[in-house]
Each structure stands twice: as structure tokens, then as C-alpha cells.
Amino acid sequence: MPRMPSPTPTPTAVTVTAKFNPLYRPYLVVTIGLAMVFSIIGIPLALIWFLGVGQWWARHYFDKLECQITDRALRFRKGIIFQVEKTIPLENIQDVTFIEGPLLKKFHLATLKFETAGHSAGQAHDMQLTGIIDAHEFRNRIIESRDALRHGARGVAAQATGAEGPTQVELMQAMVAKLDEIAALLRERR
Helix, strand or coil: CCCCCCCCCCCCCEEEEEEEEECCCHHHHHHHHHHHHHCCCCCCHHHHHHHHHHHHHHHHEEEEEEEEECCCCCEEEEECCCCCCEEHHHHHEEEEEEECCCCHHHHHHEEEEEEEECCCCCCEEEEEEEEEECCCHHHHHHHHHHHHHHHHHHHHHHHHHHHHHCHHHHHHHHHHHHHHHHHHHHHCCC
């Protein structure tokens, strides 16, 4: 039997690439350093952190940050030694929450938190992005892209059913008729 060639994947077009605020670097140094100080045991480590290690780490971490909206998904990449890449299909995004706290405001930053379909409270599958320049605008672009994808899928489905087959009303009527037949057969067997 001849082997069929595998279909080539369609490339996803990047529609928006996020830019991160350089003030995210000092924010990282301060928040991680404060966490070390509050742990009391970490105070000696906090001194080392604030005297140079934190700035080095934050600079390299910031340089590796990447976030893009494609025509089908939101892709985020971070990490220095261990790189993490998360991809969320746009159709799974239920809501994008904008978070701004006192420390974030001090650094002119905001956090975007994503709620996805199928996410339960016991799972740690949520995604948060901090430090995106014009976070409100980026949030709006994500929601617009998601809605465009959903409406495009509905339009294709409507065209397919309308042009080649019965409408939803006709299908429902046929289902009701079949259910009536089944109910009549069950009544006869009694």
C-alpha cells in the first residue's frame, strides 16, 4: 500500500507581539528580594540578591520574555535555565482579567490573568503575564482575536450546513419525528 504524504501544517500568522516594560526588571528584583527578607531565613540571601545577583538574573529573565498572539493561539515564553513555553488556544480563553496593585502601580506595570475553558480550581493551569506595555490594549487585542476566531468558525459551519445540507431547524424536526416514532413503538410494547 503506498504511503500517503503527511499534510504540511499550516503556518500560524503572528498578529501581535507584546513588548515588555523595562521597569519589570527592578520589579522582579524588589519582589523576590522582599520575599527573601520576609522569610527571615533568606535575609543573608537577600543581601546577595540585592547586591548584584538579582539584577543579573532579572536582566537575563527579561531578555528571554516573549509573548505573541497568532491567528489561533496566545504563546508565552520565559525562563533562563529552564525555559517554559505556554500556548493557549484563543477559543479556550474565557476571560482576561486586568490586575493592578500598589507595587505594580509604583513600577507602572499591570498583570493580565487568563481564565481558560476547562480550568478547575484545583489545577495550576492559569497563566499570568506581568509587565506588558499597554496591557489594556493587548487585552483588547486578545479578546478581539478570540471573538474573530469564534465568529469565523460559526460562519464556516453555517455556510457548510446551509449550502450542502439541512438547516438546524430541519434537523431538529427530524429528530423530534424519530423520537415520536420511538415513543409510539415503546407504547405498543406495553
